[in-house]
Amino acid sequence: MFTAFVLVLFAVAEATVAPVTGVPAISLLTESEAAAGENAADKAPLLHLFPLTEKGTLSPAVIVCPGGGYSGLAMGYEGVDVARWLNSHGVAAFVLEYRVAPHRHPVPLHDAQRALRTVRARAEEWGVDPARLGILGFSAGGHLASTTATHFDGGDPDSQDSIARLSCRPDFTILIYPVISLLPAYGHMGSRNNLLGNDADEQVAASLSNNRQVTADTPPAFLVHSTGDSGVPAENSIAYYRALVKAGVPAEMHIYEQGEHGYGMGKGDPALSTWPDLCIHWMRKRGLLNE
Secondary structure, three states: OHHHHHHHHHHHHOOEEOOOOOOEEEEOOOHHHHHOOOOOOOOOOEEEEEOOOOOOOOEEEEEEEOOOOOOOOOOHHHHHHHHHHHHHOOOEEEEEEOOOOOOOOOHHHHHHHHHHHHHHHOHHHHOEEEEEEEEEEEOHHHHHHHHHHHOOOOOOOOOOOOHHHOOOOOOEEEEEOOOOOOOOOOOOHHHHHHHHOOOOOHHHHHHOOHHHOOOOOOOOEEEEEEOOOOOOOOHHHHHHHHHHHHOOOOEEEEEEOOOOOOOOOOOOOOOHHHHHHHHHHHHHHOOOOOO
16 A cells, blocks of 8 residues: 555656647646545646756746636647747746636636646756746636636645645736636626536635735736637726736736637737737846846
8 A cells, every 4th residue: 555655646746748748747636636546647737847958047937827718728829839939038837737627616726826836846956936936827727827816825834745835826927818707797607607617606706706806915917818809808807907006016918909819829910929029028027037
């Protein structure tokens, strides 16, 4: 029994190449989940590793949360492509394959929080500056990213799990056509139903409408949306931006006139494809990038 338990923990900690991304990935299951028989090698939660190869310099890092309405994950154009772009600008990236429906809240949030703690725990190994760790999310992944920015803790110093002792607060957030609200009139009901169920408690939905949860401790944010988004209205980003400004939190927002939901990096569109450069400029101005 002891030998089997050790082998399970070894499988959780070590990276194996994931077919979905073609790069090493590690399970984010806790030791207790692994010991309870959770599948550590097959399904989410997985963290796909895109660290930088240059050694000797600590780099900023970003955890990437693909969208998919909490029912699936766009791991390609909202995951791998984004990680490669970040790498090209000297940013380590980690694509989060978080659990979605039929899993409900708080499972996705726990996956994202565990990812933030894990990168901090292994920062030296991966050449990452643990004080420049951000999170980026598209659509429902943007909801997850903004939830980590408004529902965080400094870690449990008494935990026997060394990873759980670390903070899960991101240092900055990048939100691309994010779901922010789970309430009418502009909340995304599909994401709400997949995350909370069709008979969700209104108080829980309100607690996860993250424009209502912003405080002065919420990390800075860069937001992108478009007026032409018929899937997730731009009011989501606007409400979050206004809440950040009211709380005195640094924020930058870009609202494009045209652009349907789900354009990813904006490739092929002369307007939408400008947001990645604008984001890099924002990161540089905030002192997040290495010289």
